[in-house]
Amino acid sequence: MKKVNFNTFQNLTVSDELMNKALSIPETVEKKAPVSYVSRTRGLMTAAGFVLVFALSIFLFFYFGNKNVVSVAPPTAQKATVSTAASESPTAPATKSSEPAGEQSEKPSQPPTQVETQMSTDSEGNIVIITVITEITPGEQEPTEGKSAAPGKGETATESSKPTESATEHQDETKPPEPTEESHTQPATESSEPPWVAPTWHPITAPISDEIRTGEQYVYCRIYEQNGHLLGGEDLFDDFHKVKVDPNNNSVEYNRYTLSKGAYHYYFYTEDGTDFYDNWIFIY
Amino acid sequence: MKQKLYAGLSFDQVVQKYAKNVLSSCLMRTGSSPDADDCFQNVFLKLYTVAPSFRDEEHLKAWLLRVAINECKNYLRDNRRHLTLDAVRESPLPSTDDERDISWALMRLEPKYREALYLYYIERYKVAEIASILGYNPNTVKTLLSRGRQKLKKIYGGESK
Known part of the structure; x- marks a missing residue:
């Protein structure tokens, strides 16, 4: 098997x-x-x-x-800040850092305005822009308040009531006014509180010797922008550049020109064209 | 990279030790060398990816054979192949005067008898183990083995005459 x-x-x-x-x-x-x-x-x-x-x-x-509209408190007269809108204006003044605010209160100035803008949403989700424009003049400290608008859904509205007077005066700033001695020696306001004064001018000062103080009736000032451009025209001895010498003061001050942000080089010179002082000024 | 171990054996050791058993069971179930080769690889791929834990090597071997049979079932079902005996018949081992290779006769049986006889006579499993591998009742395995022997005898006897 x-x-x-x-x-x-x-x-x-x-x-x-x-x-x-x-x-x-x-x-x-x-x-x-x-x-x-x-x-x-x-x-x-x-x-x-x-x-x-x-x-x-x-x-x-x-x-x-859920965010509610935030109420805007009116600015007080003591508030010494310049809003962004104001400082961005080409004719808007800026403070000179070397001088305190108290000294500037004695200078002739435009009626200061303060602009505050605040954006928020109401309970329905609408965007609300509140613009408050406050004009403060010495002795009159009630702010002029802009209006807040609550538009329909999705709309955005801004309503600002800019005073006409203020706007006109800003335009006039482009033409330098004739400074008078009164303007330099204008007394402070009668108000008990120091008024809020927007820095309109940028006083440019220079010390003067006794020889100039007693011997010269006028000195002159010329200002160059950073790019070398001369402000105020090429005639260096016209009224635009002229500065009155105060025999009782050992310094002169030139304030004809409103300076916007930038760096400037200025010279003071006598009638015979001799420079006796120069310096830089920086506007932030 | 940490090497996986299967009952103390590395993957390479498992392949080298049980490759013949797995291929044999695949060939028994498919009856075709190419199909058996495919199923053979699938078995070891499943071993590597699933990586179950084994008590011992016997457990590992039983798992491999059970997976091999199931893989072949799935393979044949998916490919709808018909069984062929060519692979077995074309490579018969030379028989001596005292011995006869009846593998071809085994391939003539129905798969359920073939599987039981294969595991019993070739893999040398006991009835209880076959029942465990195939998922049958042990009595069912006994019945399959008994009837399978009779069928095998009939096929072998008829062909050998």
């Missing part, structure tokens, strides 16, 4: 090619792993981004949706 077996299966041999394929499975899988890792990381970052944007939008909705 013959013995049976299953040698086809029992003595099966695995080819080298097949064995190598099986042995290289870990290497193949590990090569593909970074791709799936990148994909998973990208997916997580995308999901995190969506969550972040959603949370931010919720926060903004509740923050701006």
